[in-house]
Amino acid sequence: MSETFQLTTKEELYNVLNQLVAMRVSDIYVTANKPLEFKQVDDVHRSTAIAPGEELLIQFINSVGDAKIEGLLSDISKHPSGQIDGAISMPGAEGSATQRFRYNFFRVLDYDTKRQTVKMALRPLNDTIPALEELMIPPGLVKTIDELHQGLILVCGKTGAGKSTTLASLIQHRADLYKEHILTLEQPIEYLFRNDNSSFSQREVGISTDSFSSGLRAALRQSPNSILVGEIRDKETAEIALSAAESGHIVFGTLHTSNAAQSIERFVHIFPTEAQPSVWNVLSSALKVIICQTLVKDTEGHRVAAREILIVNVGIGAYIKQKDSQGVRRGIESGVKDGMVNWGRAADELSRQGLISEQTKEELIALGD
Secondary structure, three states, rough: OOOOOOOOHHHHHHHHHHHHHOOOOOOEEEEEEEEEEEEOOOOOEEEEOOOOOOOHHHHHHHHHHHOOOOOOOOOOOOOOOEEEEEEEEOOOOOOOOOOEEEEEEEEEEEOOOOEEEEEEOOOOOOOOOOOOOOOOOOHHHHHHOOOOOOOOEEEEEOOOOOOOHHHHHHHHHHHHOOEEEEEEOOOOOOOOOOOOOOOEEEEEEEEEEEEHHHHHHHHHOOOOOOOEOOOOOOOHHHHHHHHHHHHHOOOEEEEEEOOHHHHHHHHHHHHHHHHHHHHHHHHHHHEEEEEEEEEEEEOOOOEEEEEEEEEEEEEOOOOOOOOOOHHHHHHOOOOHHHOOOOOOHHHHHHHHHHOOOOHHHHHHHHHOO
């Protein structure tokens, strides 16, 4: 077993983080005075490097982060919420540009001392936006979205399902195809878009604007063609997003849901009961596409994307208007000619290609329930 070693400077922490990025890890966990941990293809492993204490971790964030932390996060009186979100840009590996991470810095119980300590979950960010072909997004779906000039497009899935990457690829493609003003509301900003053909306004919640809802309300006065809402999680944001989608804007948004029918229900249930009938009605015409995705382990131990795709046609729109979630599921199943894919078909295709095990196939099929 390799010997552990304590990191005592920011430069040493940079070095270890860059080494982990080179290993293509998806997440890094840094707990004060504990060995660093990292995730590869959903499995968590432990490093021999021991993280510095809380004070040096805060110095690290304050020196390369987009927000300054005052005092110690372990001090409940100074930080009652117990967590801080943000992004950092630190020196990259030798010969490379800066390395960016999304982070959540939070309070946790130290098992050994039985006292509060701090932990940081870091997700490496890639400044290179993958092409749609690399992500294996169906060309027919891309064409459908290209032809839209207003409406709501939802990309759904659990945390870590690759929603941000799919959205970034779709939006960069749109920016290259058209000459638009594209406004994004993110927390934090993950990908940096190229301004080659379109004009981008990337705004970070907590820095550029205080909330998704206030940023979205202001966006309607900033003349965008397309809008990205990093997360639709409250009534006001959902209401403005729906209004914008109705009034001539393309609105991209995300939800933490597993399948298309569930996504529609979740969106409606953001609103109070008395408002829901009208939301079903508006959604039946304003909603255009839902992409639900997850990343699963393939037969070689790598991650592969699987997606359920809903494209709102006349039949699906009628089912939504009738509040018929089972009808929506049937509409996806019968909508193959329109480019729709349910979880069963997605699982069958990956299985046919020999990419996933029988167990993974069954897990994907179950996402449609």
